[in-house]
Amino acid sequence: MKSKDRFTVYRIGISIGIALLIGYIIIYISSIPSGDMSFWAKMKEAFDSANNAYKYFLTGALIKWRSSGAAFNEGGAIQWINEASPIIITGLAISMVFTAKQFNIGAEGQMFLGAAIATAVAIYFPGIPVVSSVIVILVAMLAGAGYAAIPGVMKSKLNASELVTSLMLNYVAVFMGLFLIKTFLRDTSAGSLVSLPFTEEAMFPLLNERYKLHIGIFFAIGMTGLIWFIMKKTTWGYKVKLIGDNKNFAEYSGINSKKMILQVQVAAGAVAGSAGIIELLGYHGRFLWLYSPGYGWDGVIIATLARNNPLFVPLAAFFLSYIRVGAKIMGRYTDIAPEIVSILQAVIILLVTAEAFLSKWKQRSINKEATEADNARLKEAGDAV
């Protein structure tokens, strides 16, 4: 590995380490008890409870700590996998538009509206095994694509910043989706605002009945393979990459950049559109979101961590979902608020995206490598003469 690639891996590792350390310090400080104790006793107790909290935080998703010993936490592991699935898909969608340097962050709205519209199909479409699920997902994708086309067209025809339009349209999508559910699809017999239940046949088969492990993860992994192929192995993906790299160059080479910019946003919208519905089909069996679950925003974090490489998206998504599940379990067993995870997320993103972080160290290793390579070249030239 060249020093530059090695450096990226180190940097992400160190960022995570620093974030965890900051989280630990915050937990430590907030764990210092008040009351009539000696200073050292207070420190000792804070140390013990911070360690205990981190034990749950870092291992809780996989290990159940009982007085009789440690055991595999099946429920936690399944939750980890289930929570990763939708954000893998939004991560892929965002990485597609980011590759083309189109900052369409509308995945949230595309996902929400896609799920709301597909809910109608999942309720009313006659139940046929497999076919129902497939049609529901296709409708969600279509809705996502259609919704993504709005900022896409506004960008390519009017040069309106897709960042602004897609951001604003996210709110529109959430309220439109809720309007649909409230007005047409509401289950009036239920105590809260939820849709009517989906047909049995539309639902995903469960791999684990008790903790509801559903096949959404296979859908997400399959989608990863597909997007990787499209982005890295087809002429379409090649064009998207060139436009992101240098739009002037793409146009000079004869590529219709306006058409491509619209296409990539619509395609990513289709991908994002399927992110929400798979969770409803696999887990809940009806539409039950009262506000946006935030998977689209997670997609932005994941695409950034994965450097827009589809193959790294599942890794980033599994990482994010792991610390979130861990935080929830920590919240259950200790009195530390699980929201601490937001601080960790923020620090990691900050450090990973901060170009200058560790750049001195990077430059030193590059200096060394460049000098060595140069000396080798000189030596070679000397030998030749």
Add this chain to the structure above:
Amino acid sequence: MQETNILEMKDIWKIYPNGVVANKSMDLSVNKGEIHALLGENGAGKSTLMKILFGIEQPTKGKIFYEGKEVEISSPDKAIELGIGMVHQHFMLVPSLTVAENIILGMEPRKGMSIDMDAAYRFVGEKSEEFGLPVPSKEKVKNISVGMKQRVEIIKTLVRGANLIILDEPTAVLTPQETVDLFKALKALTDSGKTIIFITHKLNEVKKIADRITVTRRGKVVGKAEVKDMTEIEMSRMMVGRDVDIRIDKEDAKTGETLLRVKDLNYIRSDGVQAVKNISFNLKKGEILGIAGVEGNGQTELIQMITGISQKDSGEITIDGHQVPENVTPGFCRKAGLSHIPADRMQRGIAPDSSIEENIISDRYNTKPFSKKGVLHTRAVREFGEKMVKEFDIRADNSQTKVKMLSGGNIQKVVVAREFTADSKITVADQPTRGIDVAAADFIRRRLVSERDEGLAVLLISADLTELLEVADRIVVLYKGEIVAHFKEVKAVNENILGEYMLGIKKMSQEEMGDLV
């Protein structure tokens, strides 16, 4: 004259973040009151060394002594404070302001809350007289000539108290006549005690004006000498490291049918200036037509219309029989049989974060063998990339190297590799050798000639008159958007004659130009 040392740079190293070693233990010593030429090919590290001196770049290692004291030059402000000024190759002037306003920018004489313009004009008038550099102080900068802009830049550094002035390739943009004026002014400045560092790769200029030289090659200082002790040939050998034969032997052009036809072409820029006026010419199979002109006389607009980057206002362009439509795109022109080496390769010629092979297939990714039914054939792309790297001598680890990791000359070779293998009938080569090393430039010129011999039509736009005279079969001169001269016999022209037309001193009549169309 007593020789006192004004500047000493010792053991300067500069390694860029992408791993390029620009300076390797370079030393430079300049005496007070001399014109010191820093000589070297493009990419030899001379510009980097000067950027370090002017505080634009920080050295990785090394010491600078100015007037006997060790100094740390952390920014251009610091350099100016010390009395070091720099005139860049690309002028840093505000086009919509007047000459005087540009000169006093940041040090305006005030009258209450507003700028005292009378005092400013008086100040600029006095100073330009003092330095012997007359300028039209009330004229807007966008309306003055390139040579005059350069003069304004020099005055700008002088009024800020510069005693040591760095000139980065000052003659690259000048006509021969303007160069003579510049040299006179420089001599006058050194007579009044100023010191000048003159960056160049033109040997005849060094011989004419410099007192001493420092020669650089591949990031190292390879020689220092008194100019009077050296011949141009000795200097060139030192600079390139071997003897170069810069003459290209070529046979007379064997022309065929007309491939590119331009008729009554007009273009009006967004600021209302008519950049191209009624231009007509023909380009035939098997010939190289050169376009000469001072930068900014319509070349850019003309080329952009021919290559489909911008749309014409009126007139006709025909590429190998294909009429160029109103809503033209570069893709249309490429399909019609045109390839294009753009003037600004970083802006338009490459995608920096993509690999060499990805850059080379950008115009043919959707043809066999590179893809089939929309799926890329990675192996064919790689094989072709490796072949191009070898054939065009692109210095890189392999064809997967990102283009941004390459040096300027090698980036240009990537562009040229794509455009020369594009299966086109016409190549528009816009400044194809600008800013690249002598060997790469020579390679590209020879390749242009051999492509011509194989029946390609070449339109060559170049600011380098030697190159035009060397390579082109016919030359037209552009002045203020018009063709003012046409030389059918390149042998009968020289740089001075071209210069007169480029400056608008002379203009050919329709009869003298002969049949352009």
